[in-house]
Amino acid sequence: ILNVEQSPQSLHVQEGDSTNFTCSFPSSNFYALHWYRWETAKSPEALFVMTLNGDEKKKGRISATLNTKEGYSYLYIKGSQPEDSATYLCASHGSSNTGKLIFGQGTTLQVKP
Amino acid sequence: DAGVIQSPRHEVTEMGQEVTLRCKPISGHNSLFWYRQTMMRGLELLIYFNNNVPIDDSGMPEDRFSAKMPNASFSTLKIQPSEPRDSAVYFCASSFFGSGANVLTFGAGSRLTVL
Numbered sequence: 001i002l003n004v005e006q007s008p009q010s011l012h013v014q015e016g017d018s019t020n021f022t023c024s025f026p027s028s029n030f031y032a033l034h035w036y037r038w039e040t041a042k043s044p045e046a047l048f049v050m051t052l053n054g055d056e057k058k059k060g061r062i063s064a065t066l067n068t069k070e071g072y073s074y075l076y077i078k079g080s081q082p083e084d085s086a087t088y089l090c091a092s093h094g095s096s097n098t099g100k101l102i103f104g105q106g107t108t109l110q111v112k113p
Numbered sequence: 114d115a116g117v118i119q120s121p122r123h124e125v126t127e128m129g130q131e132v133t134l135r136c137k138p139i140s141g142h143n144s145l146f147w148y149r150q151t152m153m154r155g156l157e158l159l160i161y162f163n164n165n166v167p168i169d170d171s172g173m174p175e176d177r178f179s180a181k182m183p184n185a186s187f188s189t190l191k192i193q194p195s196e197p198r199d200s201a202v203y204f205c206a207s208s209f210f211g212s213g214a215n216v217l218t219f220g221a222g223s224r225l226t227v228l
Contacts, residue, residue, distance in 0.1 A: 032215065043204065043219035044156070089156065091217075099144045099210035100169055101217060105155040 004092050006104035013080050014112050020076045021107040023090030027071035031093035034101065035064055035075055038087040047075075047088075080111040117220035119205050125226045131193040134223045137186055138207030146217065147180055147190050150202040159203075162188065163210060195227045 005024045013019050025033060032051045036044040048057040053068040061078045077084055087106040093099070118137040126132055138145050146161040160170040162182045170180070177196070182188040192199055202224045206217040 034216070036217075043221055044217075045219075046216045049216055093215070099163055099208065099215050100158065100161060101146070101215065102158060103148075103156040 004090060004102050004104040006088075006090055006107050008107060009105065010108040010110070012110045012112065015081060017080050017111075018076070018078045019080055019109065020074050021088065021109075023073045023075070023104055025071050025073075025090070025092040025104075027068055030068045030071070033066055033068075033073050033093075034091040035073070036089040036091065036103075038089055038106065040086070044089055075107075077109070080109070082111045082113050085109055085111045117205055117207050117218050119203075119220035119223050121223055122221060123224045123226075125228065126195055127228050128196055129194045130227075131191065132195045132199075132225060132227075134190040134203050134205075134225070136188045136190070136205030136207075136220060138188070138205070139218055140186065142207035142209050142218075143185070144208045144210040144215070145182060145188050146206040146208075147188070148204040148206065150204060150222070156204070159190070192225075195225075197227045200225055200227050 007022050032049055034049050035047040037047050038044040048064045050066040055066040057064050064075045066073045075088055087108045089103050089106045091101045091103040120135045144163050147159040149157045149159055159172045160180045161168055165182045178192055180190045202222045204219050204222045206219045208215045208217045
């Protein structure tokens with residue numbers, strides 16, 4: 001069973017604060033780690049896909065890092081804005097030969113103006 | 114491209130009734146996933162297909178649930194008979210697996226309420 005864990009479960013920050021949250025996943029048979037952003041009443045949308053240890057991806061104020069040896073990824077948001085309020089999901093492949101993608105429970109971010 | 118299309122968007126039914134949810138994946142995608150979202154378990158993988166073949170259905174809760182993909186452009190998830198605990202949002206997603214990225218594109222979801 002592939003367990004993908006995210007923490008914290010929820011987070012409330014003030015506009016302008018920087019924040020980060022964690023995704024942990026089994027490091028054995030690692031293939032890829034995904035981050036998705038899920039706004040209320042919408043569908044999850046892909047942010048990043050990372051495959052290499054030490055990988056770092058950036059999109060605007062949002063960035064992510066990957067440590068495949070210890071099985072964790074961090075998502076950072078610099079200078080949070082109210083429009084960043086969403087649930088951030090990470091997902092991991094079970095192994096290299098399968099498309100199976102298992103999601104964590106998500107971290108719900110609320111940014112107060 | 115219209116994206117992944119799911120129907121119905123909302124379904125309210127009574128316990129014991131059959132429910133069929135439908136999904137049209139993005140043209141050219143070769144993998145299709147059915148997920149269920151609940152408060153307790155988050156986004157839970159039910160089943161996924163690769164090239165129309167079911168690869169892993171270990172997440173299907175029980176025999177009341179079945180899924181088919183008769184061709185590359187259509188899939189159904191059926192619940193028969195439905196129960197109140199099946200109430201959830203069911204998402205279909207598709208991807209092209211083989212390029213390495215396997216980024217999922219989700220449909221808008223089907224919200225099911227079983228009374």
